[in-house]
Amino acid sequence: MTCSSRPAPAGPHHLRRAGSLALALTLGLAACRPAPPHGTTSTTAIATPLDPLPAYTEAGSLHQQVSGETILAWAEAVTAMGARPAGSEALERTRQYLEKELQNLGWVTQRQAFEDTTPRGRIPFVNLRARFAAGPGDPWLRPVPVLIASHYDTKFYTDFVFVGANDGASGNAVQLEIARVMASSPAVAQRIELVFFDGEEASVSYTPLDGLHGSRHYARAWREWPRDRRPRRGLLLDMVGEKDLKIEMPANQSSDALRQLALRAAADAGHRRSFGLSNQEILDDHVPLGMAGLEMVNFIDLNYRVWHTADDTADQLSAESLAISARVALLFTEKYLLR
Numbered sequence: 341m342t343c344s345s346r347p348a349p350a351g352p353h354h355l356r357r358a359g360s361l362a363l364a365l366t367l368g369l370a371a372c373r374p375a376p377p378h379g380t381t382s383t384t385a386i387a388t389p390l391d392p393l394p395a396y397t398e399a400g401s402l403h404q405q406v407s408g409e410t411i412l413a414w415a416e417a418v419t420a421m422g423a424r425p426a427g428s429e430a431l432e433r434t435r436q437y438l439e440k441e442l443q444n445l446g447w448v449t450q451r452q453a454f455e456d457t458t459p460r461g462r463i464p465f466v467n468l469r470a471r472f473a474a475g476p477g478d479p480w481l482r483p484v485p486v487l488i489a490s491h492y493d494t495k496f497y498t499d500f501v502f503v504g505a506n507d508g509a510s511g512n513a514v515q516l517e518i519a520r521v522m523a524s525s526p527a528v529a530q531r532i533e534l535v536f537f538d539g540e541e542a543s544v545s546y547t548p549l550d551g552l553h554g555s556r557h558y559a560r561a562w563r564e565w566p567r568d569r570r571p572r573r574g575l576l577l578d579m580v581g582e583k584d585l586k587i588e589m590p591a592n593q594s595s596d597a598l599r600q601l602a603l604r605a606a607a608d609a610g611h612r613r614s615f616g617l618s619n620q621e622i623l624d625d626h627v628p629l630g631m632a633g634l635e636m637v638n639f640i641d642l643n644y645r646v647w648h649t650a651d652d653t654a655d656q657l658s659a660e661s662l663a664i665s666a667r668v669a670l671l672f673t674e675k676y677l678l679r
């Protein structure tokens with residue numbers, strides 16, 4: 341299928357205004373609708389019931405189990421894979437590593453593979469999806485209400501080595517910690533889909549054909565899934581581990597209600613100082629998902645001094661910052677997103 345739409349003007353990643361992009365992305369989405377994925381064509385299939393969700397209690401709150409050192413070790417391991425742009429061997433090694441870790445934590449994984457056009461030519465992409473193995477029925481047929489996502493590709497550069505410790509690995513590592521902690525509460529874990537998006541980064545700069553490849557593909561597939569099996573709400577994690585952590589949740593393609601609940605979750609966890617709201621419109625993986633109809637919120641640290649430089653290395657990360665992001669994400673999910 342040919343996919344054509346007018347490129348939007350170039351601008352810096354994350355920091356450009358997304359207004360003109362919204363229209364361009366809409367055109368891109370409409371022009372590129374794929375066939376429904378296998379096993380999801382029936383709209384009458386009965387979704388598997390889940391174990392009943394226990395009431396949230398402060399004493400049993402999952403966020404208390406978070407280990408910053410564990411998250412840091414995962415972030416270091418992913419960063420050590422080196423530059424891992426879409427289509428690279430290093431990204432395949434990263435994928436295998438994430439699959440192995442997730443499986444060890446009790447989750448099943450599925451690759452959502454596709455090809456897309458980029459300024460570097462046709463590139464194969466793979467979104468990595470994970471669901472909790474234990475519980476009733478086929479995990480992929482469960483009515484999972486919440487999506488937790490990050491991107492695991494790094495931006496393609498030819499003039500320096502970019503390993504994306506914060507811009508990439510930090511979000512992946514927090515997702516792994518969420519997978520580890522949630523495994524102790526199967527009724528919670530059964531209600532979550534974890535997705536690691538490929539191709540978030542633009543090869544050159546964001547246009548309808550460059551960047552957000554994985555989330556655009558996921559959003560198109562999501563529209564075809566039976567309504568009762570689509571995640572309704574989503575949390576995106578991007579750049580969540582630098583020492584001077586300040587998460588600012590962008591306003592565009594975001595739910596105001598969820599942003600307020602996230603602030604409440606941050607306060608409940610004792611980390612309100614590290615969270616705030618941004619008025620900026622940010623182009624990130626939450627945009628195609630929000631446009632498709634998911635109620636989204638994006639945890640992103642917008643003021644990262646070494647963003648998209650050779651200095652985005654593991655020594656920029658701190659175990660405590662990673663723990664703060666994981667605690668708030670877990671408390672937000674368990675206490676608010678799932679209710």
Ligand SMILES: [Zn+2]
Nearest residue numbers: 353495507541
């Ligand atoms: Zn980036």
